[in-house]
Amino acid sequence: MRVAEIFYSLQGEGALTGVPSVFVRVSGCNLRCDWCDTPYASWNPEGEEWTLDAILAEVTRHPARHVVLTGGEPMLARELPELARRLRAGGYHLTIETAGTLPPAGIACDLASISPKLSNSTPSEARAGAAWRRRHEETRLNFDALRAWADGYETQWKFVIASDADLAEMREVLAALGRPIEPWRVLLMPEGTDVATLRGRQEFLIAAAKTHGYRLSPRLHIEWFGNKRGT
Numbered sequence: 525m526r527v528a529e530i531f532y533s534l535q536g537e538g539a540l541t542g543v544p545s546v547f548v549r550v551s552g553c554n555l556r557c558d559w560c561d562t563p564y565a566s567w568n569p570e571g572e573e574w575t576l577d578a579i580l581a582e583v584t585r586h587p588a589r590h591v592v593l594t595g596g597e598p599m600l601a602r603e604l605p606e607l608a609r610r611l612r613a614g615g616y617h618l619t620i621e622t623a624g625t626l627p628p629a630g631i632a633c634d635l636a637s638i639s640p641k642l643s644n645s646t647p648s649e650a651r652a653g654a655a656w657r658r659r660h661e662e663t664r665l666n667f668d669a670l671r672a673w674a675d676g677y678e679t680q681w682k683f684v685i686a687s688d689a690d691l692a693e694m695r696e697v698l699a700a701l702g703r704p705i706e707p708w709r710v711l712l713m714p715e716g717t718d719v720a721t722l723r724g725r726q727e728f729l730i731a732a733a734k735t736h737g738y739r740l741s742p743r744l745h746i747e748w749f750g751n752k753r754g755t
């Protein structure tokens with residue numbers, strides 16, 4: 525499969541924040557989020573073809589028991605189920621970070637970290653072209669796929685929130701999902717790729733988290749390492 529990068533770092537978001545983990549970033553994405561912070565795995569996909577044996581060998585070089593399959597959209601990779609199976613068989617705790625546009629189809633996974641995309645993700649026609657803008661808008665929410673993840677997996681739900689309107693839209697998405705997602709599994713993430721921007725947007729999210737029982741996910745890897753590849 526095409527891999528943009530494999531690196532060892534600390535998980536900076538969500539339930540496993542601070543846990544040393546090997547990240548396997550699969551290249552390629554079926555969305556074009558306006559604020560995407562990994563364009564080298566989506567807008568301009570980079571990377572080499574890796575065999576599963578080579579990926580496993582690279583993972584085992586590091587002293588981690590946690591592996592994160594991320595992207596891009598890792599669920600696009602045909603070999604991902606076999607990679608997940610082999611990692612689980614090797615005793616690793618496995619997180620899959622996905623936008624949830626594709627169904628899990630029984631993939632092995634300990635934590636599904638799902639980030640459904642709100643309308644704030646849709647790029648302008650000037651930036652993405654009419655075809656990609658339309659494709660993004662048609663693809664970003666697949667409720668059947670989201671329900672399959674909710675029904676079969678340990679989940680957390682990450683949303684990029686920048687305004688009251690985003691918060692209201694997120695609540696509509698959760699209601700349309702029709703599944704009893706506990707509020708503490710819902711992570712509010714500020715949009716931004718530098719510490720000042722993230723902190724500036726945090727106050728509003730803290731208030732929203734306290735009001736609704738959601739969780740704040742401040743993207744600590746940017747605070748720890750900056751917005752750099754390999755972190």
Ligand code: SF4
Nearest residue numbers: 553555557560566596
């Ligand atoms: S789904 Fe993720 S990787 Fe794909 S464009 Fe959106 S933010 Fe980037």
